[in-house]
Amino acid sequence: MRVEIVCFGSELLLDKVNTNSVAIAEKLAQLGIAVSQVVTVGDHTQDIERALRESLGRSSVVLTCGGLGPTFDDLTRLCVSKVIRRNLVYSKSIHKKILRRFKSVRLPMPAENKIQAYLISGAKEVDNAFGTAPGQIIHWKGKSLILLPGPARECIPMMDRTILPYLKVKYPVAVSKRLILHVYGYPESKIDEMIMPVVRRNWDRDGVKVIFGILAHRSIVDVKVTAQGNATDRIRKTIFQIKSELMETLGDWVYGENDDTLESVIGKMLSTSQQTLALAESCTGGRVSNKLTDIPGSSVYFKEGVITYSNESKIKLLGVKKKTLQKYGAVSENCASEMARGVKDLAKADWGVSVTGIAGPLGGTREKPVGTVCFGVCSKRGVQTEVKNFFGTRTEIKEKSALFALNLLRLELIRQ
Amino acid sequence: MRVEIVCFGSELLLDKVNTNSVAIAEKLAQLGIAVSQVVTVGDHTQDIERALRESLGRSSVVLTCGGLGPTFDDLTRLCVSKVIRRNLVYSKSIHKKILRRFKSVRLPMPAENKIQAYLISGAKEVDNAFGTAPGQIIHWKGKSLILLPGPARECIPMMDRTILPYLKVKYPVAVSKRLILHVYGYPESKIDEMIMPVVRRNWDRDGVKVIFGILAHRSIVDVKVTAQGNATDRIRKTIFQIKSELMETLGDWVYGENDDTLESVIGKMLSTSQQTLALAESCTGGRVSNKLTDIPGSSVYFKEGVITYSNESKIKLLGVKKKTLQKYGAVSENCASEMARGVKDLAKADWGVSVTGIAGPLGGTREKPVGTVCFGVCSKRGVQTEVKNFFGTRTEIKEKSALFALNLLRLELIRQ
Secondary structure, three states: OEEEEEEEEEEHHOOOOHHHHHHHHHHHHHHOOOOOEEEEEEOOOOHHHEEEEEEEEOOOEEEEOOOOOOOOOOOOOHHHHHHHHOOOOOOOHHHHHHHHHHHHOOOOOOOOHHHEEEEEOOOOEEEOOOOOOOOEEEEOOOEEEEEEOHHHHHHHHHHHHHHHHHHHHHHHEEEEEEEEEEEEEOOOHHHHHHHHHHHHHEEEOOOOOEEEEEEEEEOOEEEEEOOOOOOHHHHHHHHHHHHHHHHHHHHHEEEEEEEOOHHHHHHHHHHHHOOOOEEEEEOOOHHHHHHHOOOOOOOHOOOOOOOEEHHHHHHHHOOOHHHHHHHHHHOOHHHHHHHHHHHHHHHHOEEEEEEEEEEOOOEEEEOOOOEEEEEEEOOOOEEEEEEEEOOOHHHHHHHHHHHHHHHHHHHHHHOO | EEEEEEEEEEHHOOOOEEOHHHHHHHHHHHHOEEEEEEEOOOOOOOHHHHHHHHHHOOOOEEEEEEEOOOOOOHHHHHHHHHHHOOEEEHHHHHHHHHHHHHHOOOOOOOOOHHHHHHOOOEEEEEEOOOOOOOOOOEEEOEEEEEEEEHHHHHHHHHHHHHHHHHHHHHHHOOOEEEEEEEEEEEOOHHHHHHHHHHHHOOOOOOOOOEEEEEEEOOOOEEEEEEEEHHHHHHHHHHHHHHHHHHHHHHHHHEEEEOOOOHHHHHHHHHHHHHOOOOEOOOOOOHHHHHOOOOOOOOOOOOOEEEEEEOOOHHHHHHHHHHHHHHOOOOHHHHHHHHHHHHHHHHHHHHHHEEEOOOOOOOOOOOOHHHHEEEEEEEEEEEEEEEEOOOOOOOHHHHHHHHHHHHHHHHHHHHHH
């Protein structure tokens, strides 16, 4: 079974990185389905039709992405219709859905959107919970042609809700299970070295094929384990065994698995122990609070955040001492310590976390260059502070600081 | 002249996002060269050879990326040799370079690396300043086949240093200039409808070819205009003319062009007028502040932010009246109004902006469903409030609310 992804969109050939194809491939990997080729072409009828024709010629499953919008450069429907010689058929129920979607946001439906109510003859509609363009599943000469919209927030949920369940039944393949462990703050090569003995021991166990992978993004390293075989219970057992071997090696370095994030793990610990949290951010400018409040239910433990960019506001809101600012400066462990304690008291929370530093590009000095960031975590056990030097652009320094602050809090929560 | 990029690497079909193809395409765009297709295949001889054969069949320039490493799955050299029927030839000088590179990091050269000293017969070596694998430029049947290594830090400098100068001489092409206008808050199809007359009038002007594109991401729609031709001044004039036509049609809907963001545009307005800003966020949890502080130099105008998740903190920090909360609730224009005024006063800023709403997934009611968000913007001219209903996940509602708040502030700043 050969699977290809065809992506449409001139922007993907110019200035938009294609993240969809990998996101779709990762979803397919959950079913043990591998993608053989990704083709990306611009919004030109000739290129689209040729790409479709060739991919359909080579593969049993073709997933397309993009070109289902309402505008003149959304050509997928027309080109598919021409390549597989099937008409486009108007669907009243889809038209109604689109009208409803516009009504719900109190906008009139532009005439252009009506084209989105057309399906390839014989196609199964794939409901789009997050946009107006439905997906389509088409059976053609024993092959499956699946049309998905381009925006990730629309096509990825479709994969989960409709396409994976469909493919699982239509193309039953070897069972496959996947585990991802997330590690914060250590270089990829170090993790690689540490887990190598586990990898070597586990290439193949009892007829279960195990594939290891390491992927670093920013300060986070993901260790990926995929087990494939025929017996579900043996696969489960293998993953379980490998997980405990990896955890033994990596310990607290692992902050979570699969969908966990630093903020979700912290959220779980705070909810479980019924404790609350307050944030005092300077250079991160709200980035830590934003991450923490991305978690559903965070309003239970996230009491308050302040973004104290100026010395004035550090004194006024957090009770940082003028003397501390004069003697050590705003970017100092002393200031971070007073900020963490100050915000904990202000919000009457169990935990106070602070970040103060120089995100740049200006504001650095010889002693405190751009990227110097101080952290504080305050609880009833007192204040813990740290100072770090990060490299990168302003946004990168903000992001690295936010992750460091979250991880510091996580470690303190474990130790409490 | 048709140009294609072919990328090799099984990781690109599984879990590594392909950033090279866009980076290469953007470099080529500097010469006015457009990429027509990107093909990505895994490390399998058959797929690589077919992709090469097809791309060479269709195009006059093919750039490949990856598969020049020293390991068993680096197959590009061998496959190219087979497809274009030319031998691999050992180069003593390249071998020496590789040896020197290993010596400089005090490592012995593994035997595997010797394969990197082989060039396709007749190829021009492309020096690699950041790795061991040289690139290759091959002339074959009037076409150019360019082999580049996979790591971005190696292939992108090669583009700048060798490939672009080579292509510029070999294929002197039309000049090209690009304009992107960013629009907030209107559906793609509506913008499409509005600009259609401008598009129709301007397909072709004085021998300048104009390509229009529309790209929607979240609540933002980008209108892209590319002008190609032979005369630089005529292209400039065309872009200038089209820009004024589009601005006449879209007016204040356009918040910026090219690299502008809502937060950078707001930053410019505040800096220029020497005014300051304070933020009171509830449901956005710091997202608006985070965006605003992503802008270098924002510490000049961003005075303070507070994230008041609880009623308690809205009362304590912002002076929201208990009565207001009891009578209208925290998610009300009344509360948003008091929050905006409160944070303006607290920070002694010129502008106070507030967001209070229900990001979900829990907390919605019949009258105020998930996605109900109230906004306030306070200046010396008084308070302006708005209420909106957004759809989506918690993070999407936060993001949409943040963009809406920024745009509301932008419009008030224009009107002041």
